[in-house]
Amino acid sequence: VTDFLSSERRSWLMSRVHGKNTKPEIAVRKLIYALGFRYRLHDRTLPGSPDIVFKSRKKVIFVHGCFWHGHRKCPRATMPKSNKDFWQDKIKTNRKRDAKDERKLESLGWKVMTVWECQLKNSEKLAERIKKFLSE
Numbered sequence: 080v081t082d083f084l085s086s087e088r089r090s091w092l093m094s095r096v097h098g099k100n101t102k103p104e105i106a107v108r109k110l111i112y113a114l115g116f117r118y119r120l121h122d123r124t125l126p127g128s129p130d131i132v133f134k135s136r137k138k139v140i141f142v143h144g145c146f147w148h149g150h151r152k153c154p155r156a157t158m159p160k161s162n163k164d165f166w167q168d169k170i171k172t173n174r175k176r177d178a179k180d181e182r183k184l185e186s187l188g189w190k191v192m193t194v195w196e197c198q199l200k201n202s203e204k205l206a207e208r209i210k211k212f213l214s215e
């Protein structure tokens with residue numbers, strides 16, 4: 080049984096899955112820019128069309144929403160009580176696709192870093208991690 084409101088809500092949420100230029104993504108971009116690195120966005124020629132691409136370094140960063148990409152043990156990834164099976168299934172599919180994209184990128188010689196939405200809470204720590212990833 081699907082009522083109008085929940086299907087509306089559902090499709091809205093679904094549209095966010097592959098959402099580009101999401102709030103966390105923009106925050107990460109600003110952080111990287113402030114660190115002095117330059118990048119390209121959403122390279123569709125690469126597996127998974129990574130959010131932030133450092134072509135000359137052969138490195139990419141994905142910015143993942145905790146719920147959508149199923150961040151393990153993260154409070155933001157808590158399942159809603161209604162339609163639990165539906166969400167679990169969706170998120171499992173997303174996780175699988177993420178892992179597959181990462182493997183593909185690595186097999187092409189790219190280094191991959193994933194930034195989770197919740198890690199933006201500690202932006203200093205995140206900036207350190209990104210700097211290390213891009214410098215090594």
Ligand SMILES: [Zn+2]
Nearest residue numbers: 145150153197
């Ligand atoms: Zn998280």
